[in-house]
Every structure is written in structure tokens, then in C-alpha cells.
Amino acid sequence: MSFDLTVLTPHLEPLLAGALLTAEVCALGIAGAFGLATVLGLATAGRGWAQRLAWLYVDVFRNVPFVVQVFFLYYGLPEIGVYIDAFWTGVLALSLVGGAYGGDVVRSGILAIDPGVVEAARVGGLPRLDIIRRIVLPIALRAAIRPLGSVFVNLVLSSSILSMITLDEVTGTARGVAAETYRPFEVYAFLLVAYAVLTYAVSLGIAALHRHLNRHMVASPGVAGSEVAGKGA
Template sequence: MPFDLTVLTPHLDTLLAGALLTAEVCALGIVGAFTLATALGLLAVGRGWAGRLARLYVDVFRNVPFVVQVFFLFYGLPEVGVYIDAFWTGVLALGLVGGAYGSDVVRSGILAIEPGVVEAAKVSGLSRLAIIRRVVLPIALRTAIRPLGSVFVNLVLSSSILSMITLDEVTGTARGVASETYRPFEVYAFLLAAYAGLTYAVSLGIDALHRRLNRHMAENGAAPGATHGVMGRTA
């Protein structure tokens, strides 16, 4: 049977709607993952109870299969009176697991900052919060942003699991079209292209952010070093 993409024409609106829904859930999940990863990374470098809780959270979410986390949120929580629809379950699940994986990247970026940078900020009279916001995070993210991009790309790929909780994202939509048209080759070729496009868009965004952070750091004359243990003195 010859390859013929025209068989998808009657279903193109459905497939594009699924791709758009995947893009939406992934975009919101990535925002949540980035926010959570930053917070957990900052907490995890500390030695107190907050740091221990942050590291425990990371250990738990990194050692439980993503599909189990999704099923727990969608099918388990209603048993205790918590109901979340499929879309927001997907956003929450991606944000929670992405935050766990991303926190180690942020933490590594923080630990790589030269101690003298933080000491100089203290001497200048900046408050603890100002040091974190204006010194630590900008420098740490310059180091961490590319590895974080890999985490976010993996979130896009993991989003295919969300079709298992009735979310009409692109994988679930493609599966339905394939069963209706009996043309799985063309349908899944579209699916391959859709995920390639989504992950490429994430990569482009990370590259743009990396250039912006590098330009900002160059203008301020700061650069991350390789000495560990910075936040141990500031936590």
C-alpha cells in the first residue's frame, strides 16, 4: 500500500487539535516544573529540615514510574474526595515530576558558584532574599538552563502517557484516527513529526533563554565557578 498522507485530510483538524492540546499541557507543565525545580533546588542545598524534605521529595518522585503518578492523581485522589480533570492532572503530573528531576540540575548550578561571589554580595549589604534573587539564581541558571532543557524535552515525550487518562492529546487522537482509517503508517508518521516539532520548539526556547542569560551575565561581569559549597554558608 503506497504512502499517502492525503488519507489524513478528513482527520487533520482532529489531529491538529490533539497536537495543540499536547502543546498546552506541556507548556503549563514546564512552567510548573521550572518553578518547582528552582524552589526545590534552593531548599535542597540547605542543611535544615527544609533541605531534607526537598531531597526526600526528589527521591520519591524520581523513583516512582510516571504512569503510576498519573494514575494516582487521576484515579486515586477521587477516592479521598479530590477530583482533578484530565487536563489539569496532566499539567500537575508533569510539573511535579519535572520539578523533581530539574531540582538536581538547579542545585548543581547553585553549588558551582564561586564562594567569593556570595561573600561579595553580603559585604555590599544585600539582604539574603536579594542575594538569592539577584546573584545566586541568575548565575546558577546560566549553568543549569541547558540541562533543564533536556528535562523539559523529556516531559514533552512523557506527555504521551496522558492519553491513558482519557485526555485527547496527540497520541490518543492519533491512535483513534489509526483505528478508524486503517492507515497506521501515515497516522504515526504525523505523530512522529508532531513530537519532533514540539521538542524542537522547546529546544529553540532553551537556546534563546541561554543566550539571554549569557548576555545578561556578560554585561554584569559575573561567571559561575567550579567551587562547591556556596549555599552551605548562606542557607
């Protein structure tokens, strides 16, 4: 059988619509995961009951298969009267699991900060929230943003599972087109390209954000951690 992409022409509209839907659910899921990862990173790097609860959350969501989490949200919650449509189930599921993995990355960035920088800010009289907002998070995110990019790329790849809850994203649409046309090679070649484009877009976004966060950094091997932190303040 010859390779013929023209067989996809009548189906390009639903395939592109599926790709757009995947991009939408992933963009919202990544945004939610980033916010949740920031909160969890701060909590797990701290002490007390907030730290214990955050670690419990991280352990649960990192040790349960993503497909089980999706099924629980979509099929399980209605049993207790909580109904969420497929699109927002996808957004919520990606946000929850991405936050769990991303929280550990943010925590690592926070723990890498020179303690003297934070102590100097406290001695200088900065309120706790200002220390977090103006010193801790900017410095931590500089170190964490590239590893977070890997988490976000994995979220895009994991989104293919959402076709199992009737969401017409690109994988589910491609499966239907393949069954209709009996041309799985061409259809799944399109799917390969679609996910490559989506993940590459995420990587480009992360690279741009990394450059933005580090725009005031001096690229010198002799720069000390305290000097870097001082610029972040």
C-alpha cells in the same frame, strides 16, 4: 500498501487539535516544573529540615514511574474526595515530575557558584532574599538552563502517557484515527513529526533563553568565575 498522506485529510482537524492540546498541557507543565525546580534547587542546596524534605520529594518522584504518578492523581485522589480533570491532572503530573528532575539540575548550578561571591554580598550587607534573587539564581540558571532544556524535552515526550487518562492529546487522537482508518503508518508518521516539532520548539526556546541570560557574558577562556558572577550581580 503505498504511502498516502491524503488519507489523513478528513482527520487533520482532530489531529491538529490534539497536537495543540499537547502543546498547551506541556507549556503549563514546563512552567510549573521550572518554578518547582527553582524552589527545590534552593532547598536541596541549603541545610536543615527544608533540605531533608526537598530531598525526600526528589527521591520519591524520581523513583516512581510517571504512569503510576498519573494514575494516582487521576484515579487515586478521587477516592479521598479530590477531583482533578484530565487536562489539569496532566499539567500537575508534568510539573511534579519535572520539578523533581529539574531541582537537581538547579542545585548543581547553585553549588557551582564561587562561594566568595556570595560571601562578598553578605559582607556588603545585602539581605538574604536579595542575594538569592539578584546573585544566586541568575548565575545558577546560566549554568543550568541547557540541562533543564533536556528535562523539559523529556516532559514533552512523557506527555504521551496522558492519553491513558482520557486526555485527547495528540497520541490518544492518533491512536483513534489509526483504528478508524486502518492506516497506522501514515497516522504515526504524523505523530512522529508532531513530537519532533514540539520538542524542537522547546529546544529553540531554551537556546533563546540561554542567549538572553548570557547576553552580558564575555566569551573569553580567561574569564574567571568571580568575574562572571560579578556580571550576574
